[in-house]
Amino acid sequence: MTHEVVLLDGCKGFAPGQVLYSVLNHMAGIVGTIHSDKTAGQVDMEGYNVARSLVGQSVNSQRGQVEIEALIGNIVKHPFVQSRGRDARIIMLIPEDLYAHNSGRPTSWVHGGHFTHDGRDIVVISTNRFYNSGVFDPVHFKYVMTHELGHMYGATPKGRKNTYELLGVHCANDCIMQQSREGDGAKRRAHELHKNGITFCDHCKHEMVRLHRRP
Ligand SMILES: [Zn+2]
Numbered sequence: 001m002t003h004e005v006v007l008l009d010g011c012k013g014f015a016p017g018q019v020l021y022s023v024l025n026h027m028a029g030i031v032g033t034i035h036s037d038k039t040a041g042q043v044d045m046e047g048y049n050v051a052r053s054l055v056g057q058s059v060n061s062q063r064g065q066v067e068i069e070a071l072i073g074n075i076v077k078h079p080f081v082q083s084r085g086r087d088a089r090i091i092m093l094i095p096e097d098l099y100a101h102n103s104g105r106p107t108s109w110v111h112g113g114h115f116t117h118d119g120r121d122i123v124v125i126s127t128n129r130f131y132n133s134g135v136f137d138p139v140h141f142k143y144v145m146t147h148e149l150g151h152m153y154g155a156t157p158k159g160r161k162n163t164y165e166l167l168g169v170h171c172a173n174d175c176i177m178q179q180s181r182e183g184d185g186a187k188r189r190a191h192e193l194h195k196n197g198i199t200f201c202d203h204c205k206h207e208m209v210r211l212h213r214r215p
């Protein structure tokens with residue numbers, strides 16, 4: 001079974017896309033072949049232009065941030081996305097900062113996340129907060145991207161053992177699927193996992209294998 005992915009990279013630089021490329025390879029080692037319509041981290045004017053128009057449709061110019069609910073709604077309606085197979089998962093990178101409208105009680109959404117809307121599986125990540133004084137932190141970005149793709153490929157379903165519910169279902173093991181802390185805590189945790197070579201624990205790995213590699 002091949003997993004189709006549609007990439008929408010709205011970033012000017014290639015560094016985030018190149019990290020995504022390595023994360024997709026890592027995921028493919030667990031869930032099986034992942035076929036993306038373009039190679040992550042390389043020039044893709046079509047995907048870039050689609051991403052830029054989606055950002056333009058979804059930006060709140062007063063806040064200077066992109067509204068996540070508007071963006072998700074616009075992604076599923078976009079002709080480019082609609083022309084792709086219904087099974088294709090969508091991964092979008094944007095350089096703009098995100099916020100959630102949250103029914104009139106706006107909250108900062110920080111990094112983005114995994115969403116299901118209109119039968120589509122979507123991960124949107126803002127690269128904005130992975131830059132410190134203009135320097136990109138690939139380790140922190142890899143940690144968040146792998147975590148969200150773990151949600152996308154079902155690492156922590158409701159009711160699985162060693163999980164808990166806090167802003168979605170998360171893993172209680174020493175694992176990348178623990179609830180990611182905000183700010184510096186998340187960054188420190190990302191570097192600690194990286195140093196120790198930890199991504200998914202065995203429970204999370206087995207769950208994804210079970211879901212995606214059934215004979
Ligand atoms: Zn999570």
Ligand SMILES: [Zn+2]
Nearest residue numbers: 171175201204
């Ligand atoms: Zn886990």
